[in-house]
Amino acid sequence: xxxxxxxxxxxxxxxxxxxxxxxxxxxxxxxxxxxxxxxxxxxxxxxxxxxxxxxxxxxxxxxxxxxxxxxxxxxxxxxxxxxxxxxxxxxxxxxxxxxxxxxxxxxxxxxxxxxxxxxxxxxxxxxxxxxxxxxxxxxxxxxxxxxxxxxxxxxxxxxxxxxxxx
Amino acid sequence: xxxxxxxxxxxxxxxxxxxxxxxxxxxxxxxxxxxxxxxxxxxxxxxxxxxxxxxxxxxxxxxxxxxxxxxxxxxxxxxxxxxxxxxxxxxxxxxxxxxxxxxxxxxxxxxxxxxxxxxxxxxxxxxxxxxxxxxxxxxxxxxxxxxxxxxxxxxxxxxxxxxxxx
DNA sequence: CCGCATCCTCTCGGATACTG
DNA sequence: CAGTATCCGAGAGGATGCGG
Numbered sequence: 438x439x440x441x442x443x444x445x446x447x448x449x450x451x452x453x454x455x456x457x458x459x460x461x462x463x464x465x466x467x468x469x470x471x472x473x474x475x476x477x478x479x480x481x482x483x484x485x486x487x488x489x490x491x492x493x494x495x496x497x498x499x500x501x502x503x504x505x506x507x508x509x510x511x512x513x514x515x516x517x518x519x520x521x522x523x524x525x526x527x528x529x530x531x532x533x534x535x536x537x538x539x540x541x542x543x544x545x546x547x548x549x550x551x552x553x554x555x556x557x558x559x560x561x562x563x564x565x566x567x568x569x570x571x572x573x574x575x576x577x578x579x580x581x582x583x584x585x586x587x588x589x590x591x592x593x594x595x596x597x598x599x600x601x602x603x
Numbered sequence: 604x605x606x607x608x609x610x611x612x613x614x615x616x617x618x619x620x621x622x623x624x625x626x627x628x629x630x631x632x633x634x635x636x637x638x639x640x641x642x643x644x645x646x647x648x649x650x651x652x653x654x655x656x657x658x659x660x661x662x663x664x665x666x667x668x669x670x671x672x673x674x675x676x677x678x679x680x681x682x683x684x685x686x687x688x689x690x691x692x693x694x695x696x697x698x699x700x701x702x703x704x705x706x707x708x709x710x711x712x713x714x715x716x717x718x719x720x721x722x723x724x725x726x727x728x729x730x731x732x733x734x735x736x737x738x739x740x741x742x743x744x745x746x747x748x749x750x751x752x753x754x755x756x757x758x759x760x761x762x763x764x765x766x767x768x769x
Numbered sequence: 770c771c772g773c774a775t776c777c778t779c780t781c782g783g784a785t786a787c788t789g
Numbered sequence: 790c791a792g793t794a795t796c797c798g799a800g801a802g803g804a805t806g807c808g809g
Contacts, residue, residue: 468736469683475743476681479750494746495670497753502668502745504661515642517635521771532803537772547759558770559809568755570634575748577641579668580660582741584645587663589734593713687791698783703792724790725789 500546505531505539507576510548510565514573518564548572666712671697671705673742676714676731680739684730714738 479494500506505528512527513519519527525536540563543549548569554560565573645660666672671694678693679685685693691702706729709715714735720726731739 468740469680472680472736472739472743475747476677479746480677480681493753493757494749495674497756498673498746498749499670501749501756502670502673504665504668507664507668508661511642511646514635514638515646533772534774534804535802538802540772545760545763546756553771556770557809559772561771568752570638572748572752573638574634575745577638579741579745580645580664581641582738583660583664583667586734586738587659590663590667590712591659594711597711699792700784700794701782704782719791722790723789725792727791 497546500542501548501572503539505535506543507580509536509539509543510569510573510576511580513549513563513565513569514577518562520563521561524563543569663712666708667714667738669705671701672709672714673746675702675705675709676735676739676742677746679715679729679731679735680743684728686729687727690729709735 501510508528508531509524512524516523516527521536521540524540525531525533528536531539540549540551544551547566549563550566552562552564554562667676674694674697675690678690682689682693687702687706690706691697691699694702697705706715706717710717713732715729716732716735718728718730720728
């Protein structure tokens with residue numbers, strides 16, 4: 438998977454130039470070049486004409502960057518372990534159904550672990566796995582940025598006028 | 604906004620202990636403590652019982668972490684400037700309607716800029732703003748992680764069984 | 770207490786056709 | 790070319806009630 442690269446950067450540049458009339462060489466800024474390298478790593482190996490279902494990154498991200506999933510993971514990063522109803526309290530506004538769905542998917546994808554204790558009434562504890570801890574760190578970098586910049590965005594938005602929501 | 608903190612960490616611990624039966628002091632690991640600090644910065648100032656609509660971070664993130672928005676921003680990070688139909692080709696699978704919606708919102712939120720040239724036929728060029736460049740860097744860190752780890756997730760998923768999608 | 774099953778609503782988003 | 794307008798279907802997600 439690492440070695441196979443059916444769609445190299447030079448090939449991409451070709452396509453960009455010939456089929457789309459875009460000259461990649463206009464990328465001069467260092468920062469942009471670094472960014473392009475990273476993007477190349479992610480997009481370079483795929484043909485942009487292939488069905489998006491074949492892109493595992495899209496797939497995985499759609500779970501991990503889901504609004505509810507993010508909140509669940511963040512709160513589980515905050516508290517070491519949480520039970521279903523506690524979690525529901527923190528992830529304010531989530532319904533039983535959605536919470537339970539997300540928890541199942543997040544468990545399946547390896548972010549969280551679920552421990553059920555055979556008591557009466559039953560007790561279930563959710564916590565982050567090693568992998569989930571790993572992810573929450575990445576996520577925090579993003580949410581930190583969001584926390585920092587959301588005022589700007591809100592300001593922009595109202596300056597721009599009242600357009601659609603999402 | 605920075606100084607106002609109606610819901611301090613110690614208060615949070617109180618609530619956690621008294622109302623939810625969670626002892627925050629079980630956080631021993633250094634990494635977890637750092638994480639908790641960050642989370643505190645984001646969640647500490649809000650009462651988790653307040654309506655989620657009041658949380659600007661949720662709001663801003665729902666736009667910025669939207670699947671289509673992410674792809675648009677990434678491709679605009681790859682190519683310095685793209686026109687509507689080029690963009691549509693790269694963000695494979697997106698419809699006119701959604702692309703146009705997302706572009707409008709992303710412009711309103713300050714990530715991208717739109718330049719229309721009064722030619723016939725009309726030409727419109729989209730590119731990242733300074734702010735958008737800023738964001739795409741953050742985003743790339745996350746997508747890099749995704750690119751790196753999606754195989755693990757897929758593996759986990761199939762190991763776990765065939766459960767729901769998303 | 771956990772969370773599934775059901776029902777029902779309602780928004781998102783795809784397809785197509787049309788205009789400046 | 791760059792969108793808008795309209796229609797329509799799928800499915801996400803909320804509320805409730807029940808079972809383990």
